[in-house]
Amino acid sequence: xxxxxxxxxxxxxxxxxxFSERMSPxxxxxxxxxxxxxxxxxFVALFGLFLVYAERKVxxxxxxxxxxxxxxxxxxxxxxADFIKxxxxxxxxxxxxxxxxxxxxxxxVMIATFLAMAVLPFAKGLQTLDFDIGIFYVTxxxxxxxxxxxxxGWSSNNKYSLIGAMRSGAQILSYELSVSLSLxxxxxxxxxxxxxxxxxxxxxxxxxxxGHIPSLIAFVIFLIAGTAETNRGPFDLAExxxxxxxxxxxxxxxxxxAFFFLAEYINMFIVSAMAVTVFLGGWMPxxxxxxxxxxxxxxxxxxxxxxxxKVLGVIFLIMWFKWTFPRLRVDQILTLEWKYLLPINLxxxxxxxxxxxxKFHL
Amino acid sequence: MSEIKEIIMHSDKIHTDxxxxxxxxxxPSTHGVLRLLVRLEGEIVHNIQPHVGYIxxxxxxxxxxxxxxxxxxxxxxxxxxxxxxxxxxxALCIENALxxxxxxxxxxxxxxxxxxxxxxxxxxxxCVMGMDLGALTTFFYGLRDREHILxxxxxxxxxxxxxxxxxxxxxxxxxxxxxxxxVKDFIKEFRKKLPEYxxxxxxxxxxxxRTKNIGYLSLEDAIAWGVTGPSGRGSGFxxxxxxxxxxxxxxxxxxxxxxxxxxxxxxxxxLRIEEMHESLHIIExxxxxxxxxxxxxxxxxxxxxxxxxxxxRVETARGEFGVYIVSDGKKNPYxxxxxxxxxxxxxxxxxxxxxxxxxxxxxxxxxxxxxIPDIDR
Numbered sequence: 023x024x025x026x027x028x029x030x031x032x033x034x035x036x037x038x039x040x041f042s043e044r045m046s047p048x049x050x051x052x053x054x055x056x057x058x059x060x061x062x063x064x065f066v067a068l069f070g071l072f073l074v075y076a077e078r079k080v081x082x083x084x085x086x087x088x089x090x091x092x093x094x095x096x097x098x099x100x101x102x103a104d105f106i107k108x109x110x111x112x113x114x115x116x117x118x119x120x121x122x123x124x125x126x127x128x129x130x131v132m133i134a135t136f137l138a139m140a141v142l143p144f145a146k147g148l149q150t151l152d153f154d155i156g157i158f159y160v161t162x163x164x165x166x167x168x169x170x171x172x173x174x175g176w177s178s179n180n181k182y183s184l185i186g187a188m189r190s191g192a193q194i195l196s197y198e199l200s201v202s203l204s205l206x207x208x209x210x211x212x213x214x215x216x217x218x219x220x221x222x223x224x225x226x227x228x229x230x231x232x233g234h235i236p237s238l239i240a241f242v243i244f245l246i247a248g249t250a251e252t253n254r255g256p257f258d259l260a261e262x263x264x265x266x267x268x269x270x271x272x273x274x275x276x277x278x279x280a281f282f283f284l285a286e287y288i289n290m291f292i293v294s295a296m297a298v299t300v301f302l303g304g305w306m307p308x309x310x311x312x313x314x315x316x317x318x319x320x321x322x323x324x325x326x327x328x329x330x331x332k333v334l335g336v337i338f339l340i341m342w343f344k345w346t347f348p349r350l351r352v353d354q355i356l357t358l359e360w361k362y363l364l365p366i367n368l369x370x371x372x373x374x375x376x377x378x379x380x381k382f383h384l
Numbered sequence: 385m386s387e388i389k390e391i392i393m394h395s396d397k398i399h400t401d402x403x404x405x406x407x408x409x410x411x412p413s414t415h416g417v418l419r420l421l422v423r424l425e426g427e428i429v430h431n432i433q434p435h436v437g438y439i440x441x442x443x444x445x446x447x448x449x450x451x452x453x454x455x456x457x458x459x460x461x462x463x464x465x466x467x468x469x470x471x472x473x474x475a476l477c478i479e480n481a482l483x484x485x486x487x488x489x490x491x492x493x494x495x496x497x498x499x500x501x502x503x504x505x506x507x508x509x510x511c512v513m514g515m516d517l518g519a520l521t522t523f524f525y526g527l528r529d530r531e532h533i534l535x536x537x538x539x540x541x542x543x544x545x546x547x548x549x550x551x552x553x554x555x556x557x558x559x560x561x562x563x564x565x566x567v568k569d570f571i572k573e574f575r576k577k578l579p580e581y582x583x584x585x586x587x588x589x590x591x592x593x594r595t596k597n598i599g600y601l602s603l604e605d606a607i608a609w610g611v612t613g614p615s616g617r618g619s620g621f622x623x624x625x626x627x628x629x630x631x632x633x634x635x636x637x638x639x640x641x642x643x644x645x646x647x648x649x650x651x652x653x654x655l656r657i658e659e660m661h662e663s664l665h666i667i668e669x670x671x672x673x674x675x676x677x678x679x680x681x682x683x684x685x686x687x688x689x690x691x692x693x694x695x696x697r698v699e700t701a702r703g704e705f706g707v708y709i710v711s712d713g714k715k716n717p718y719x720x721x722x723x724x725x726x727x728x729x730x731x732x733x734x735x736x737x738x739x740x741x742x743x744x745x746x747x748x749x750x751x752x753x754x755x756i757p758d759i760d761r
Contacts, residue, residue, distance in 0.1 A: 085524035181405050185427065185742070256518065256590060264413040264516045265746050346584075348591045349518025351743045352427055 031147025058150055062139060066288055071101045073287040076334075077341055084345040111276035116179055119273065123177035128274070128281035130170030135288045137163040142295045143217050145305045145325040156217035157209060160296060161202045164251065167289065168194040171253075171260060171270050174282070178273035186269025189352050190260030193250060196359040197257075200247035203367040207240040207374045208233070208300050221304035228303035234382070236374040241301045243363055243370075245339065248293035250355070252286060255344035259352055294336035298329065302336075305329040402430055405742075409438045413516045413746045416756030418730075420745075427741045432734045436727070440760040447720035452478050452687040453552055455720065459707075460546040462724060463758035465505040466700035468497045471550040476631055477696035477707045478552040481689045488633075489677040490554040492670050495633035496567065497540070497549060498698075499663040503574075504533040505701035506660050509753045513653065514585050516750040517594055522585055529577050532570045536563065552687060554680025567671050571664050578660060586657065595650040599736040599748035602647060609735065610728035613703025614659055615752050618652035620645035625699040637669045649744075652751040686715050702726055702753055726758040 041050040075090070075098065082089030090097030115124060141156045143149040153159065168191060175187020211233045212220045220229075230237050250257040261269035271282045298304060305325035309317045350358070376382075408419040417438035423431040443458045450458075456474050460467030472494055479486060507530040514522025534544040539560045541549040549555050585591050601611065606619035616623045624641040626634045642658045644651045689711035697706040703725030710719040729752045737745045 081520075085521050086528060087524060181403060189427075258518065259743075262518070262743070264518060265743050267412060345521050347519060348514065348585070348588060348594060349743070350590055351594060351741055353741065354590075354593055 029146045034147055062136060062150075066136070066139070066284065069291060070284040070287045071105060073291065073337065074104075074283075075101045076337070077287070080338060080341045081345050084342075105280065108280040109277055113276045113278060114273075116273050118179045120177035120179070123173045124273075125278075127170045127174035127177060128278045128285075130173065131167050131285045132170075132281050134163055134165075134167035134170065135285050135292065137166065138292045139288070141217055142292070143221055143299060143304055144329055148326070149218060152216065152218050154214070154216045157205050157215045157220075157300070160292075161198065161205065164201075164289070164292065165194065165198050167285065170285075174274065175270040178270075180273050182266040182268075183270050183272050186260045186262065186266045186272070189262075190253060190270060192352070193253075193257065193259060193355055196356055197247040197250040200243055200359060200363045200367055201251055203364070203371060204240040204244040204247065205296075205300060207236060207367070207371050210371065210374050210378055211237065217299055217304075221299060221306060224303040224306050226309060228301065228306070228308075230301045233374060233377060236370050236377055237301065239366065239370045240374070241297070243367055244297055244301070245336075247359075247363065248297060249340050249343055250359075252289040252293055252340075254286065254290060255340060256347035256350050257355060258344070258349060259355060262349060264349075290337060290340055291333065294333045294340065295329075297336050298332040302332050407745075413749065414756070415512065415754060418754065418756050418759070420733075420749075422742070422745065424742060427743075429737055429740055429742055429745050432737055432745070434730050434733060436730070436759050438760065439757050441757070443761045444720050444722060447717055449716060451715050452689065452717065453683075455717070456551055457548055459722070460548060461757060462722065462761055463700055463702060463705070463726065463755050464545055465508060465755055466501055466702060466705070466758075467545060468494075468501040468547045468549055469698050469700040470705060471547060472498065472632070473696055473698040473705055473707045475550040475552050476698065477694050477709055478687065478689065480696060481692070481694045481709070481711070482552075482687070484553055484681060484683070486554055486681060487677040487679070488675045489679060491633040492674045493555055493559055493679070494550055495637070496667055496670050496674075497537075497547070497555075498632070499667045500533050500536065500567070501547075502701045503660055503663050504530050504537075505753075506656050506663075507533075509656060509701070509750075510581060510585070513747075513750045516746050517591060519585060519588075519591070522581075525577075525580060525584060529574055532573065536566050536570065539563070539566070551680070553683040554678070556680075558679040559674075564671055564674070567667060571668060571671075575664060578657075581657065586654070592650065594743075594747055595648070595653060595751075597648050597650075598740060598744050599649040599652075599751070600647050601732060601736050603645070605732065605735050606647070609732040611703070611732045612725050612728065613699070613701070613753075614642075614655045615652050615729050615732075616703060617641070617643050618655050618751075619647040623704060625697050625704055629697065631696075631698060633670060637666050639666050649747055649751045656751075656753075688713060688715050689717070697723070700725060702755065702758065703729060722761055724758045724761060726752075726754050726756075730754055730759055 038050070038054065041053055045053065078100070079089045090100035093100040093103050115121070138160050140150045141152070141159055143152070171190045172187045175183040175190070208220070208229055209215055211229055212223055214220060224232070230241055249255045253260045261271070266272070271279055274282060305328050307320035307323060307325070307328055309320060402423050402425045405422045405424055406419060407422050408414040409417040414420065419435040419438060421433040421435060422429055441461070443462060446458060447455050456471050459470035459474050463470055507526045511523040511526030514520070537547060538544050540563060541547055541557060601619045603620045606616045606621040611619070611621065612623045620643060622641060622643055627641045639662050642655045642662065644655060689709065691711055691713040694709045694711065695706060697704050699705070704723065705725055706723030708721040708723065709717050712718040733749060733752065737748045740748070
């Protein structure tokens with residue numbers, strides 16, 4: 023196949039050998055962990071900043087503005103300048119805040135995003151952890167973030183923060199169901215929870231097309247629920263600027279606020295990456311059944327490019343939601359989940375099972 | 385176990401306390417320095433107590449120390465979005481007191497400027513309404529169109545918001561030669577842009593869910609609390625001063641007073657959108673027929689009102705605005721009282737929002753279209 027030259031597993035394997043020849047096994051592990059950790063941190067910082075910039079440009083386009091243009095070429099350095107500003111700002115803590123929890127909360131939110139990043143397959147062989155319960159793991163750790171939000175709201179000792187945190191709790195716990203169930207639909211189709219296997223089995227056609235209508239429904243539900251889980255778009259009740267000033271992070275300033283801010287964008291990336299991995303073939307190129315020449319050309323585009331192109335496409339969709347729709351009310355958000363998405367999802371799972379049982383899929 | 389059973393048995397006796405939240409004076413959706421003392425139970429609003437006065441500037445008292453023409457310049461600092469209507473109200477009041485007949489041209493210009501102000505105000509209201517509900521893009525759509533009106537204002541009298549254009553006896557300057565053309569261009573343009581407003585916000589399912597059957601205000605309550613303007617008309621209270629006590633060129637034009645009896649947030653929203661259409665209609669009737677003549681009558685250097693009480697009301701973008709002047713025959717007024725629409729509208733908020741969620745409170749407050757200096761004066 024054409025994209026073997028883009029396979030990262032050989033490279034990582036060689037790196038591992040190179041380290042093992044020169045150091046003890048313990049040292050090798052520590053060095054490898056450090057490399058992985060540093061590269062993830064760099065990725066989060068840089069990609070997060072890029073997403074903030076992208077959001078500002080996208081929203082400017084929707085609102086007939088130009089967005090940042092002054093700092094750097096096309097305003098590319100604007101977010102870096104903003105980040106430096108946030109780093110240098112004073113950290114203000116409310117007098118009656120719970121010191122320990124208040125300081126802990128941003129880290130929990132950040133840790134949850136890092137945990138979920140660990141299993142994302144960026145390209146063939148470019149995946150830190152590849153276990154057989156990959157999807158299960160992602161849904162599990164992505165809910166850890168809500169603890170951080172709840173703690174932030176509780177420990178700030180601010181009524182707006184508390185309302186925001188409670189909303190966020192109710193919302194994320196509900197939408198977690200939809201996210202998991204829509205993923206279950208695809209697990210039925212794929213027959214595996216291992217992310218690398220899921221990507222590999224989309225070689226010929228992506229699951230979005232393979233599973234016919236049930237897949238499509240699952241994809242739409244995943245997008246809606248995923249947006250809700252990242253506290254974004256029409257579901258940003260936890261922040262709800264016009265109602266709760268800034269919701270759960272009202273009392274945070276400087277770098278601690280930046281943590282929440284960055285985590286929101288990285289969560290958006292994770293949701294998009296999951297949507298891409300599970301529904302849109304991950305890093306797999308676009309293939310059409312019998313168009314051989316077309317498929318070969320597509321194969322020449324590196325998988326990393328494919329992955330990020332798809333992810334950015336989904337991120338653009340999520341941004342589009344945010345800049346078009348008004349915010350839902352808290353009871354409407356729960357109604358949407360429990361009265362519409364959940365029953366549709368359950369029926370959808372039965373439909374998908376029928377499709378798989380009758381081998382109706384492509 | 386027995387303890388838990390006991391708690392469950394007496395669960396009706398456990399009351400979680402209501403808590404107070406101070407919305408404002410610094411809050412993104414109070415649009416200024418309004419403070420609402422909101423009593424909440426969880427998300428549900430039980431009682432709202434507005435506290436006003438954070439931007440009180442003593443305009444009524446100041447008026448007693450200055451001459452009549454100078455009063456004009458204070459009035460557009462109150463409801464800065466209906467600045468021209470406020471100016472006109474004082475001008476009309478003084479003219480009526482002195483029994484001065486202004487030229488026809490002045491009436492036409494004033495009415496056109498009134499309606500342009502109303503459009504600009506409603507556009508800004510629409511921006512902010514969307515923003516309060518979390519649809520941030522509306523803000524830029526509205527401001528984009530409002531800019532054209534402000535440009536016209538700037539060309540006419542040099543100011544964009546605090547116009548100071550109407551003075552006793554007429555208007556301060558004649559209209560710019562470009563005025564008619566620019567207004568007509570704007571109408572043509574805005575007629576195309578108005579459907580965009582509906583596409584972006586009115587037709588949105590989430591928006592309709594958020595506003596329909598929320599914040600009901602009955603006709604009786606609307607009258608009892610003196611809720612005027614589109615907010616009152618949404619409850620079926622026919623209170624359009626332009627219809628009931630026509631002033632300036634309003635007797636000469638055909639327009640409809642938009643009324644509805646549903647009384648919910650969505651109705652108040654819809655009526656304002658319809659009012660924008662009506663305003664365009666009114667301007668269209670007048671803009672080609674501005675008669676030739678003077679733009680002001682010559683007034684005395686020192687304006688002295690005869691002894692007595694004078695009242696004049698006009699319809700601003702927010703509702704009925706009244707000017708009450710008591711004169712003792714000197715060159716400055718003895719007492720001036722402004723009846724501002726925002727003040728009366730605000731205090732009906734408790735009637736509308738109690739029992740709804742805190743998110744609805746923001747939406748309801750938004751449809752009242754409050755301008756805080758108008759409330760505090």
